[in-house]
Amino acid sequence: MSAQPQLFLRGSGPAAAFCAAVLARKAQLTGSGFGAEIECGALKIPLILGPESLRVLHGIGIDERDLMKACRGTYALGTIYHVGDKPATIPVLSGEDTLDGIPLFRICASEPDAESEHGPETWTETGIETGTETGTPSLPAYAALYPSTYLAETDRMAHPSPPHDYQYCVVLDPNAAFDYFMRAARHYGMRNQPPIQSALIITAFEPAHEDIFTISQTASAPIRSRVVHHDRAQACEISLSTQVCELTLRAAKAALAAATPHAKPDGETSDVLQHIMSRLLPFDRLYYDALSMSLEEFYQFWPVGDESGMALHTIAARSARRADLASDFQRLHWLCDERAIMSRGSDALQGKCALFIHRGHIPLHEGEIVNASEWAMRFASLGIKPKTRDPLAAPLNMEEMGQALIKRRADARGWASQQMSQTDYLGKMGALIPASTARRAQ
């Protein structure tokens, strides 16, 4: 039987329920009593949980198949960004692949217009650089080297297995996820009792995002996340097995919101999660991944008695740094060209953009969630490309390198094409919602 709540969570929305489930289990491990008071909030936006979130859920004993089934989930292996007529798929990657010790993105990212001229469906190659001799094999676009790109584009799904190393997200129905995480929290001992007087109270209220985006449901569509850029606004399409939700991001207000100065962590007990919720937007995996990493840190620095302030200060500082860095990635939805980034981006973002354009290098900082490969692909999707290729790539034999990459692309595509559709995959794992249930749910 759990003790009286010494740790108490007040919040709203599925993110607060997610936090409650994780904290309840962690509190159980520490022998602390845990309570929560969580309102439903606006249950409109599907949850996108990335690799960090899934790792944390796995760590507290939540089974992925069960989660998918209960929350009408689908898989998302990446995001397709449409900037004008130029779609670009960015898979969720686990690390940096190299060729002869040089990161692949530094070899491929400077490829002029490999993606933009032909689109990802064709993956037609263009020449390596001006002056490429006729007959020299050209380099494939970077994203084309990963099977998850093909899986995403063709609505197929397979869990990664060697040698195919990639990561994935799950997209969950907000109503179902709220119920599921609240049930999990209760299962792990969360109590509805009020906290004891000396309890540590954490707040996790999901901000209302109406001034930043609107949400509408669209007809059934392929299962993948898609972001479409329409001049000054963007539509972010997120699909579930039962519905497709379209978030229209309002350009001006959102840009303004995201451009507010970085809040400084003040060590207030209530701010350790709230900072992420107010700084990041829940339209991609970064929101829940950042929350998950902070929850894990909360466990590692579990605040105890009189020393809570010291631990919370550490957690808050780290959460704030992580949120700021992740927010730079999200802000690329609005700062979508070099000029905007260099005039309105944070110092860290300007630094990334400047060095990437200069030589294809991405400077990373402590607390980054997004790795260099994804940054490079995202810049490339905005038409921002390095002016020069890595000088160390110069001595590589272009013909051999081209052939190696083309083979890798063929292997990736070949393997991906043998995988089953996401619908079949979900059905096979018993996580697909029958059509009749889906209709009722809608």
Place this chain on the structure above:
Amino acid sequence: MSSIGEMKLNSHTNSTSPNASAAAPRPVKHIVIAGGGTAGWMTAAALAKLVIPAGIKVTLIESDSIKTVGVGEATLPHLRFFNTSLGFDEKEIFRETEATIKLGIEFCDWGKIGDRYVHPFGDYGFDVRGVSFHHIWSALHRNQAAGRIDDFSLPVVMSEQNRFCFPSDDPERLMSTFSYAYQLDAGLYAQYLRKFAQRCGVTRIEGRIDEVKMAADGEHIDGLILSDGTTINADFFVDCTGFRALLIGNTKGRDFEDWTHWLPCDRAVAVRCEGSNAPEPYTRASAKDAGWMWRIPLQSRIGNGYVYSSEMISPETAERDLLAQLEGPTTSDPLHLKFKTGWRRAGWSGNCVAVGLSAGFLEPLESTSIHLIQSAITHLIELLPLSSDSPLEAAEFNRLMDNEVDKIRDFLILHYHATQRTDSPFWDKMRELSVPESLTEKMEIFRRLGYVQSYKTGLFLDASWVAVFLGQNIIPQSSHPAALSLPPQKAAAMASSLAAQIKSTVSVLPQHRDFISEFTHSAGTKAPGAAGAAGARQS
């Protein structure tokens, strides 16, 4: 310190300034390394392997008449990756450099006189309920039921029993819980690198640098004038001239952040003596009245030294004290060195980058000198300048190095500051020291809660901090509640079983000396017996 973002904006602003036109940027086609020694030849070897194939000429200038310091006989595990990336054969390294294995550093008399602990290249125990083992240990320790933390570290027990075998690749095995480095003759290592670099196309020029010829802007270097009057021009320069910092000292990178108030040792005396037949697989650092002494056992000799504060004792006293500690006849004359601890925040300035002692010096205490050389080379290659004017690359390089050095600095200060010694003015001063805020916070949170403020980018990770905290008697007042919620008897039984498992795993490993002998003479890449000694890890 300006960020790259600011740098980008500034570089637009400056593009019309008179200075900018004074030194027209040119593509980097020729790199000159000024100075040999460990830093110079490590840089040359790496550039030879990775940069010469890209069509860039590499020249190294050194003078046989200038003695090198030969820093860092004891190394860190990272050096193995450097060697591997250059394609070096590990057996050859053992044979050519007198190398022995290093599993960590034994610290004697640092907390109190009579104290002893090992900072191992490996973990303590295993995570329980998602929290580090040291939380379990400290909970047991408060109940007088813990034993030594050393007993829960495989490399510490291996060190104590003078045994070694390569780590296992299988993460499920206990033998996968450590890493290793080398104790080697830095001079021989530099010679090995020199042969490799010259074979790969590095041009060596014998000569003494008399003058650094600056460009009209006063920020870039045009060339180096040697004592015979020859001028060596290049597009980019690497300053490996040691403490003299001949090149970087002429640029905007000349500013040196002095850290002697935190790390006050400023002299060292080094001497070699004959070794025993059973060299230990660890380096020893023994705290003394005015500093500390090192002992590094190689295959046939021992490297010894006394690092001290000149405010406290004279060079003569230091030499006398050092010689009195030797275990065998000397095989070299004592070599006296002067240094100042600190760092150049702009180690890359204009078209010059400082690598090694010219960039700064911390302390040989944790064998970081060679590591910082390696780190600078790695970042230099990652950011290989495209032209002689590379402000973006310079800013990023300096950011990365600062980030690394600041953390190392804090870690080193911890050794001095976390002392309870009251037997000499030196230790009184160190105990009362006002340390950087970043370190105060780290110490305080560990002292009160047992939490380690970890980071992902940096040299010394959690286990290293835990080793020094606990080794120097900073025992947490509390443990993670997940550790406290374990029934004490269960925790004690678990700990005791782990210690027994470690002991039995180590007992069947070969003796260190036999291992080296067998490995260097065997045909395969791994020593016989490596697989059989890998006990299963507890879950």
